Amino acid sequence: MKSWLTTTDHKRIGLLYFWTAFSFFMIGGLEALLIRTQLARPAGIGVSAETFNQLFTMHGTTMVFLALMPLSAAFFNFIIPLQIGARDVAFPRLNAFSYWVFLLGGLFINASFIAGPLFGAGRLSVAPDAGWFGYANLTSRQFSPGPNVDFWLLGLQILGIASLAAGFNFVVTILNMRAPGMRMLRLPPFTWMALITQFLIITAFPVITVALVLLMFDRFFGTHFFLPAGGGDPILWQHLFWMFGHPEVYILILPAMGIVSEVLPTFSRKPLFGYTVVVYSGVVIAFLGWSVWAHHMFASGLGPIADSVFAGTTMLIAVPTGVKIFNWIGTLWGGQIRFTTALLFAVGFIAMFIIGGLSGVSHASAPTDLQQTDTYYVVAHIHYVLFGGTILGLFSGMYYWWPKMTGRLLSERLGKVHFWLTMIGMNLAFFPMHFSGLLGMPRRIYTYSPELGVAGFNLVSTIGAFVIGIATLVFFWSLLRTRWQPVTAPPNPWEGATLEWAIPSPPPVYNFTVIPTVANRLPLWATERHGAMAPLPDRPPAPIHVPGGSWWPMITAAGLPTMAIGALAHFLPVVLLGVAVTIVGIYRWAYEPFEM
Amino acid sequence: MAAKDNVRVDVSRTPVYFDAVPLVIVAALLLLTACGGGQFPQSIFTPHSDFSRDLNGLFKNIFAWAVGVFVVVETLLLIAIVRFRARAGGPAPKPIHGHTALEIGWTAAPAIILLFIVVPTMRTIFATAGNAPEGALRVEVIGHQWWWEYRYPTLGISTFNELHIPAKTAIQLDMTSADVIHSFWIPSLAGKRDLIQGRTNRIAFRADSTGEYWGQCAEFCGASHANMRLRVMVESDSVFQRWVDRQRTAPVAPAKGSTEETGQQVFRRSACIGCHTIAGISTAKVGPELSHVGGRATIAGALLPNTAEALHRWIRNAPAVKPGALMPPQNLQGADLDAVVAYLQSLK
Numbered sequence: 001m002k003s004w005l006t007t008t009d010h011k012r013i014g015l016l017y018f019w020t021a022f023s024f025f026m027i028g029g030l031e032a033l034l035i036r037t038q039l040a041r042p043a044g045i046g047v048s049a050e051t052f053n054q055l056f057t058m059h060g061t062t063m064v065f066l067a068l069m070p071l072s073a074a075f076f077n078f079i080i081p082l083q084i085g086a087r088d089v090a091f092p093r094l095n096a097f098s099y100w101v102f103l104l105g106g107l108f109i110n111a112s113f114i115a116g117p118l119f120g121a122g123r124l125s126v127a128p129d130a131g132w133f134g135y136a137n138l139t140s141r142q143f144s145p146g147p148n149v150d151f152w153l154l155g156l157q158i159l160g161i162a163s164l165a166a167g168f169n170f171v172v173t174i175l176n177m178r179a180p181g182m183r184m185l186r187l188p189p190f191t192w193m194a195l196i197t198q199f200l201i202i203t204a205f206p207v208i209t210v211a212l213v214l215l216m217f218d219r220f221f222g223t224h225f226f227l228p229a230g231g232g233d234p235i236l237w238q239h240l241f242w243m244f245g246h247p248e249v250y251i252l253i254l255p256a257m258g259i260v261s262e263v264l265p266t267f268s269r270k271p272l273f274g275y276t277v278v279v280y281s282g283v284v285i286a287f288l289g290w291s292v293w294a295h296h297m298f299a300s301g302l303g304p305i306a307d308s309v310f311a312g313t314t315m316l317i318a319v320p321t322g323v324k325i326f327n328w329i330g331t332l333w334g335g336q337i338r339f340t341t342a343l344l345f346a347v348g349f350i351a352m353f354i355i356g357g358l359s360g361v362s363h364a365s366a367p368t369d370l371q372q373t374d375t376y377y378v379v380a381h382i383h384y385v386l387f388g389g390t391i392l393g394l395f396s397g398m399y400y401w402w403p404k405m406t407g408r409l410l411s412e413r414l415g416k417v418h419f420w421l422t423m424i425g426m427n428l429a430f431f432p433m434h435f436s437g438l439l440g441m442p443r444r445i446y447t448y449s450p451e452l453g454v455a456g457f458n459l460v461s462t463i464g465a466f467v468i469g470i471a472t473l474v475f476f477w478s479l480l481r482t483r484w485q486p487v488t489a490p491p492n493p494w495e496g497a498t499l500e501w502a503i504p505s506p507p508p509v510y511n512f513t514v515i516p517t518v519a520n521r522l523p524l525w526a527t528e529r530h531g532a533m534a535p536l537p538d539r540p541p542a543p544i545h546v547p548g549g550s551w552w553p554m555i556t557a558a559g560l561p562t563m564a565i566g567a568l569a570h571f572l573p574v575v576l577l578g579v580a581v582t583i584v585g586i587y588r589w590a591y592e593p594f595e596m
Numbered sequence: 597m598a599a600k601d602n603v604r605v606d607v608s609r610t611p612v613y614f615d616a617v618p619l620v621i622v623a624a625l626l627l628l629t630a631c632g633g634g635q636f637p638q639s640i641f642t643p644h645s646d647f648s649r650d651l652n653g654l655f656k657n658i659f660a661w662a663v664g665v666f667v668v669v670e671t672l673l674l675i676a677i678v679r680f681r682a683r684a685g686g687p688a689p690k691p692i693h694g695h696t697a698l699e700i701g702w703t704a705a706p707a708i709i710l711l712f713i714v715v716p717t718m719r720t721i722f723a724t725a726g727n728a729p730e731g732a733l734r735v736e737v738i739g740h741q742w743w744w745e746y747r748y749p750t751l752g753i754s755t756f757n758e759l760h761i762p763a764k765t766a767i768q769l770d771m772t773s774a775d776v777i778h779s780f781w782i783p784s785l786a787g788k789r790d791l792i793q794g795r796t797n798r799i800a801f802r803a804d805s806t807g808e809y810w811g812q813c814a815e816f817c818g819a820s821h822a823n824m825r826l827r828v829m830v831e832s833d834s835v836f837q838r839w840v841d842r843q844r845t846a847p848v849a850p851a852k853g854s855t856e857e858t859g860q861q862v863f864r865r866s867a868c869i870g871c872h873t874i875a876g877i878s879t880a881k882v883g884p885e886l887s888h889v890g891g892r893a894t895i896a897g898a899l900l901p902n903t904a905e906a907l908h909r910w911i912r913n914a915p916a917v918k919p920g921a922l923m924p925p926q927n928l929q930g931a932d933l934d935a936v937v938a939y940l941q942s943l944k
């Protein structure tokens with residue numbers, strides 16, 4: 001127990017990230033099921049408007065910040081040091097700190113579900129209810145007087161710290177900790193996409209942090225940054241939020257693209273087609289991702305010039321994305337494809353992501369978006385991108401790397417069941433949303449007129465959501481089962497080409513007995529250009545230093561939610577206590593003896 | 597190609613058949629819902645104005661390209677996974693690392709397709725930028741949590757929730773909000789435009805046929821966002837003119853001794869006058885004006901039909917119908933409530 005609380009081992013932190021994020025994924029899924037049950041028929045099942053608003057706000061917030069990003073982070077943690085031939089990340093204790101901040105931030109924001117009585121709210125739940133995008137001026141004290149929005153803006157600030165710390169950590173790790181010979185253009189594609197993602201995180205999160213701080217000032221100290229009545233501008237919030245929010249979309253999708261770029265070559269027994277093009281298109285996507293934010297705001301009246309520019313830049317993104325898809329198909333083409341569950345999910349990713357990408361083009365066109373934005377058509381689009389894309393990609397990664405992470409293979413039989421149920425469920429749930437949206441159903445409504453004629457589509461969506469729920473339970477059961485299996489996974493069960501497969505499953509605490517020297521992109525494969533790397537020695541030839549455990553990352557992290565609780569309660573001493581805990585934590589952390 | 601003499605996990609050597617059954621089930625269910633039939637009053641596919649027709653045409657253009665790309669790419673993907681399945685004893689695949697001409701080709705192809713989308717997109721952006729021709733009928737739209745206010749500055753009238761406009765006439769809506777951001781959307785007539793406090797956004801369109809068109813608020817605006825609906829009544833010039841004349845006339849005073857007159861007295865002495873205007877009776881502006889409420893098809897933000905039963909429900913407990921509604925439950929019973937309802941219905 002203590003060794004897990006104080007761990008600085010990137011592999012253990014990776015597993016902690018995984019299980020925490022997966023738990024939040026289940027909670028977010030439960031919220032989705034409640035939403036879908038309410039919408040199964042026009043009059044609903046009695047979920048109140050207020051509760052419904054909390055549910056969709058928390059579903060979005062949870063899935064984006066507490067499930068998908070940290071599930072990617074689980075792989076960053078576990079896999080990146082192994083892929084680049086390192087013993088750990090650059091700053092192991094900072095890594096632990098990121099995890100604890102993420103966990104505590106997630107618990108803080110979810111505590112709002114039961115915190116009502118503390119605020120005399122007259123109801124149990126005071127969860128955030130202004131949407132995951134929290135548009136001003138609905139979030140002002142005047143229109144949202146309760147603690148709901150406070151939980152949201154404080155929780156997101158905490159979570160932002162976790163993401164930023166991890167972002168810097170991985171940038172330094174990938175740039176500085178590569179094994180000898182691991183040049184940038186020899187990095188495995190997953191690590192490359194992770195690196196791009198980290199750059200997006202460290203540039204995008206400061207923007208939302210600024211927005212959240214301004215909002216906090218508006219709500220706590222009576223400023224008027226976003227309040228037109230006081231000379232402020234609610235559109236400023238939209239610009240700041242989407243300047244973060246659109247890069248965030250690529251933060252969510254690029255890691256999954258990286259996973260697919262690992263899985264397809266392994267199971268086709270072919271190198272990634274157009275490696276450099278895949279890498280550079282990822283870079284291009286990230287750059288363009290910064291220039292498209294206002295396509296979320298076409299209805300807000302930016303004027304025809306701005307609309308044209310943002311429509312154009314948004315459509316441009318389709319080019320590097322299309323290039324990636326063609327290269328993936330090129331990878332499969334001419335291969336010897338083994339249909340493992342990991343491969344199925346990777347192919348499913350491509351098939352579904354195309355649909356999300358194409359509907360994306362239809363709202364990149366500003367005029368047509370005026371009919372689509374804020375309808376279920378957009379809900380369909382984001383779910384084809386974030387479920388059909390990100391989640392299928394992450395599932396692919398889970399099947400691919402689970403043996404490496406735990407030493408145990410997941411059942412392929414249950415995996416196939418999981419895959420097909422997921423595919424059926426997601427298409428039943430999300431495809432009809434295209435129709436309900438185009439037929440006039442707005443998003444974020446807890447009830448709709450039976451006369452709209454969209455009840456049938458909604459019922460099918462609900463059935464699909466439950467099929468996804470069952471699929472996820474099958475997967476959860478499959479994960480749990482491996483706990484009772486013996487550790488039997490071979491070092492390289494899939495005949496992968498990258499360094500993580502050169503060491504035992506699960507890897508020893510020091511990862512590599514000797515740091516390998518890398519001579520090419522596919523060190524474990526023999527190709528027409530080179531032979532396979534010589535196996536590493538079974539035992540380390542010399543003692544290896546690994547960082548010891550430390551309590552200080554967790555204690556430092558604990559100061560942050562303490563400050564937030566003080567702010568929520570408008571009680572300064574608790575805020576100061578949190579500040580003190582963090583300062584003492586950082587101080588003791590800095591002076592901690594090197595060896596423990 | 598395997599370099600290390602690992603135990604290989606042989607999960608994939610069993611012949612994989614791509615099970616079509618689940619896909620067929622999905623397709624059948626989707627088709628079933630599509631055959632539901634019926635009317636779709638808020639559909640984007642029944643344009644009745646120049647604005648909506650432009651958007652519809654552009655969408656069809658993009659949709660056609662999307663279907664083409666979808667078919668080509670998914671077919672390539674399917675061919676790849678069917679044709680290149682691993683076969684026992686099959687030769688090791690050629691380690692192809694890339695192909696420059698292909699890369700250039702599949703970079704250029706989507707870029708060229710996008711040109712065919714981006715040009716009409718830009719054209720439509722400018723065509724629908726909200727500049728109405730000279731002499732257009734101007735209406736100010738003001739969003740409130742959760743109802744709509746329409747002012748006709750040139751006609752000197754205003755109305756609520758149900759917008760009346762003449763057909764075949766250029767209309768310009770100047771839109772703003774009294775509180776949070778709302779979005780005005782009637783799919784058959786116009787794309788969305790947000791209503792933002794402190795700003796004025798515009799849309800312009802020309803409805804081409806008379807009828808009743810449905811819409812609702814499209815920007816999440818708090819508890820009753822789902823209940824912020826609207827109607828647009830597009831009328832022939834003569835019908836519209838009659839409606840305008842009616843709005844300009846003060847409501848007829850109820851006959852002495854009638855139930856309506858009792859209702860007027862109840863209205864006068866209860867909380868109603870604190871928020872609602874009725875010409876000649878009260879002047880408060882917190883809620884919508886009721887001078888001609890009896891002439892509307894709906895009440896409560898186009899949420900309920902304008903019937904005696906619905907008015908009873910609404911007055912007795914508005915927040916139960918529309919969560920968060922500012923109008924508190926009214927302490928009006930029996931005959932008093934009946935009288936107020938009768939009075940409101942008489943205000944044509």
